[in-house]
Amino acid sequence: MPWLKLLSAVSLFTVCLAVNQEFINSGEIDITACPITYYGLKYDKVYVDFDSNTSTLCFNGQYQSGQNSDCILMSRGSAVRGALITLIRDIPTGSGIHRLLPNLIKQSGNCVNVIPLRDGQDSDVKQIELGNFGAQAIVAIKTHSGFSDENFETQTLVNGESFVRQVFHTNKTNKGVVTDVSGCRLFGAVYKTNTSVWNADICSTVTCDEFGVATPVSTCGPMERCQGNNTCTLDAICTVTGSTIIDVVGQLHTVPDRCGYKLMQHASIPDLEVQGVFQERRRKDVSFLDRVIVHLKSSNVDISLEQGGRVKVNDKVLSLNTSEKVVHGVKVSKDPTGITAEITASDYTASIHFNGYTAQIRVTGSKGASVFGLCGNASTILAEEKNSGLSESGCETVYKEDADVSINCNETAKWCNVLRQQPFSACNLVMDPEPFISACSSSLCKYPTTDGFDCQFLEGYSRACSMQKVNVTGWKSQIKCGKTQASCQDKYCSVHEFCGEKYNGWESVCLCRAIFASKYRPTNTFGEPTVCKDHKATLTLAGCLLEENGIDYNVLHMNNESCVGQIDNETHMVKFSFDKTNTCGTVVKSNGSKINYHNTIKTWNSSNFGIITRHEEVHLDVSCHYMQPSVKSLAIRIKESSVIQELVSGQWRYNLSMIVYSDEARRHTVTPDTELDLGQRIYIEMEVDGLDDNVLSLVVDSCWATSVPSPKSTLKYSIVGNGCPNPSDKSVTVINNGLKLSSYFSFSLFQFSGRAGNIYLHCKTMLCVNQENSCVPKCDQSSRSRRSAMPNYLDQNSGLITMAWRH
Structure with missing residues (x-):
């Protein structure tokens, strides 16, 4: 026709x-x-x-x-x-x-x-x-x-x-x-429009509609996976992340408290019970999975998978490196992604993986076995699965806190819905993303996205997909989830602490749990009052309280500088003390019949540091009857959100801009009203507008700070030199330098020791003719110093741009 x-x-x-x-x-x-x-x-x-x-x-x-x-x-x-x-x-x-x-x-x-x-x-x-x-x-x-x-x-x-x-x-x-x-494609097979075809390889009848959408209806049960040739076997996966549990049939449970619960028990592995203990972190009203216990009933053995990648067998730490160990018939292994425990009985295998944030429990084997516990099904009642032996007194108390006004629930819901998009959509047909999206949206609407919390739901879904033979690749770089979810490996915190990101955003430290810290934060104290006994005074400070205020206990001392704090490696409590024998510079005063002993805990003076410091000054009063903390409050503010400089280089006229951000993804611009802290990491983006990046590249040649507006001041601190980070400052990173017409670098905020007032950041830039990345500075990995000069600078007319911050 x-x-x-x-x-x-x-x-x-x-x-x-x-x-x-x-x-x-x-x-x-x-x-x-x-x-x-x-x-x-x-x-x-x-x-x-x-x-x-x-x-x-x-x-x-x-x-x-x-x-x-x-x-x-x-x-x-x-x-x-x-x-x-x-x-x-x-x-x-x-x-x-x-x-x-x-x-x-x-x-x-x-x-x-x-x-x-x-x-x-x-x-x-x-x-x-x-x-x-x-x-x-x-x-x-x-x-x-x-x-x-x-x-x-x-x-x-x-x-x-x-x-x-x-x-x-x-x-x-x-x-x-x-x-x-017209037609549809699914897992490599092609189907004509408006047809329904049986595919034994995926144990499903596949219907192809007029919109090119293929919908499979499987003969396998919700806990089964097709092995091909119309054969279904048990493959039950349960994901526990934050306070949410996505059970083996895809239903969502939420743990509102800080108790211990039975997560999974399998009818065909009767000796095994997987248990989970929940604790709060930054907020009292949101719980997190804190540790996972593999309990063996017949031998009454507990193998505890804990924060930092630590494994305990009946409270004794198991020495574990990258090699696999067999403990009471359980294979235990550790790698950069976390800890895995595996047990086999009859035709069934149970695998428990925990990375400090998320646990995934998987049972594979023959058909027809039942799963119990919170990972079982939607009819499970939370109270019936509570384990009293793992639950401390008062753990069932549910707290309420004011909403975090910085959280935009619409934005977090949009973030979570990425699980329906590429590259995750390739897995949507074999692993329903909806419970992961619901868990992500409800959690991030209450809890901030720090500590990689926003990425762990995506990490959990990606790993569940890989268990179903669908590998989701490239998502971390695509949506800027660069850090591994086991970033706190080998970082062991005490019971009142958790491992999280320091305010500078680049260092994992032990921070205070919200309930523990709630006794001290309202009064701005760092620990318990001074204890006086037998002419001896002892002051104990919480290391995590010092940490979250940017104070390193190593820089503290008493009146006598030789008297420093002693830290308990298990509790991370820092103890200062003096007595009649070792007075540590104590001032003794008599008030009638009463003798008062008085001392001070303070930071080293500026001569003990270099020309900069990232620690706030501390002055704590210590006596036998009172302790009055006095911490200098230091709020740093960037004077301008961005600086734009019009420059001329040879025949080229262009604009050079410098913009400051508070996050690595460069989503949040720092404004003059934003309060920053000493030691907090900032991210500075430099960009040229008005030139062709196919021809030219921007090279940040050097950046330095001075205490006066002049870039030629003798008192200065180098941040970038010869296009490379200052090798003595590990907080400095330089990204994309010399590749295109934009570059950015980051460092932790500082002040000049013993000086107040403005700090001025100066950056010298050059234009370079771009030929096969010849403009990229060559930095040695060990020293991070420049090894060779770049021959392709357009000319010698460098650009200079300046920004300031104040406190």
């Missing part, structure tokens, strides 16, 4: 795009104006080629036999050249082409790509027409009188396999074929 005549019959108007894409022998054709969805995949390019007998039109590159080609193979005739004409026109449902191809019944046409093929004398040989019908498409091919072969054959290939083959005789009146090339 003449396809163009059909179009003319159903269209009210025609718009021809003067594409003028012509080719001889072969060609790549841009069909962006009228893309084609070929058996479920959308393409905006086609590739045409000729050999001695065949002409090919492909969508994913030139045709190669044996490759996974999406192509249409045709008899060649004498065709050697061709062109493209794109027609934009509406083809409503109910037209002649819809009656001819009933699967198009719900899809109207939008446009047609017309590709006429001619011989060497420019005579018409045949014509290919690709019609866009939304999520569907058709291919029409007709021959002209110049076609020499008696028979004309076409084949549509999908993934290199022949899908539809048609033959017609060219001497008949109807010199053409029309083929519906």
Whole structure:
């Protein structure tokens, strides 16, 4: 049936795009104006080629036999050249082409790509027409009188396999074929539109709808996985992250308190019970999975998987490196992703993985076994699974705190919905993302996204997908979740602490749990009052309280500088004391019959540091009857959110901007009203506007700080030198320097020792002719110093830009 005549019959108007894409022998054709969805995949390019007998039109590159080609193979005739004409026109449902191809019944046409093929004398040989019908498409091919072969054959290939083959005789009146090339793809298989097909390889009936969406209905149960050949086996996965539990059938539970619970017990592994203990972190009203216990009933053995990658067997620390150990029949191993415990009984295997944030429990084996505990199913009652032996007194108390005004629940919900998008969408058909999205959205609406909390839900989903043989790759770099979720490996905190990110955002430290710290924060104290007994005074400070205020206990001393604090390695409490024998510079005063002993805890004076310090000054009064803390409050503010400098370099005139951010992803700009702390990490982006980054690159040559506005001050501190970080300051990083017309670097805020007032940051920049990354400074990994000069600076007119902060 003449396809163009059909179009003319159903269209009210025609718009021809003067594409003028012509080719001889072969060609790549841009069909962006009228893309084609070929058996479920959308393409905006086609590739045409000729050999001695065949002409090919492909969508994913030139045709190669044996490759996974999406192509249409045709008899060649004498065709050697061709062109493209794109027609934009509406083809409503109910037209002649819809009656001819009933699967198009719900899809109207939008446009047609017309590709006429001619011989060497420019005579018409045949014509290919690709019609866009939304999520569907058709291919029409007709021959002209110049076609020499008696028979004309076409084949549509999908993934290199022949899908539809048609033959017609060219001497008949109807010199053409029309083929519906609509369909769906799922796990490498192709399905025609509006069909339901049984696929034993995935144990499912797959329905392909008119929108190119394939929906499988599996014969496997919710805790089973298809092994191929219509064979289902048990594969139960439970994910516990934060206070949420996604059970083996995909239902969501939430633990509101800080008690111990039975997570999983399997009917076919009766000796095993997996337990979990929950604790608060930064907020009292949000709990986190703190440790996982593998309990062996017959031997009454507890293998505890804890924070920092520590493993305890009945409260005794197990020495564990990268090698695997077998403990009471349980294989225990440790790697950079966390700790794994594995136990096998009969035909079943249970694997428990814990990275300090998220636990994933998986049971595989034969069919027909039941799972109990919070990982079991939605009918589980929380109170019935509570383990009193793991639950401290008062753990069931539920706290309420004011909402965090910095949290935008709409934004966090948008973040969590990335699990429905690429690259995660490849897993959506085998692992339902909805419970992970719900857990993510509800948790992040109450708790800040610090400590990588926003990424751990994505990490949990990605790992669950890998268990189902679907690897989600590249997501960490794509959505800026660079840190591994086991970043606190080998960082062991006390019972009243948890491992989290320091306020500078680049260091993992032990921070105070909210309930423990709530006794001290309202009064701005760092520990218990002074204890006086037998002419001895002892003051105990909490290391985590000092840490969160940016105070290193190593810089504290009493009146006598030789008297320093002693830290308990288990509790991280720091003790200062003096007595009659070792007075530590104590001042003794008599008030009638009463003798008062008085001392002070303070930081070293400025001469003990370099020219800068990242510690606030401390002055704590110590006596036998009172302790009055007096901590100098130091709020640092960036004076300007951004600085823009117009510069001239040779013939080039351009704008150089410097912008300050508080986060690594550079989403949150620091404003003059933003309060920052000493030691807090800031991120500075430098960018050139007005030049071509295909030709030039921006090189940050050097950055330094002074206490006065002049960049030539003798008192200065280097941050970047010769394009590389200051090797003596481990907080400095430099990224993308010399690659394009933007670069950024970061460092932790400081002040000049013993000086108050403004601090001025100066940066010298150069333009460089970009030739195969020749502008990138070469920094030695060990010393981080520059090894060689760059020869391609545009000229010697460097740019200088200055920004300041104050306190």
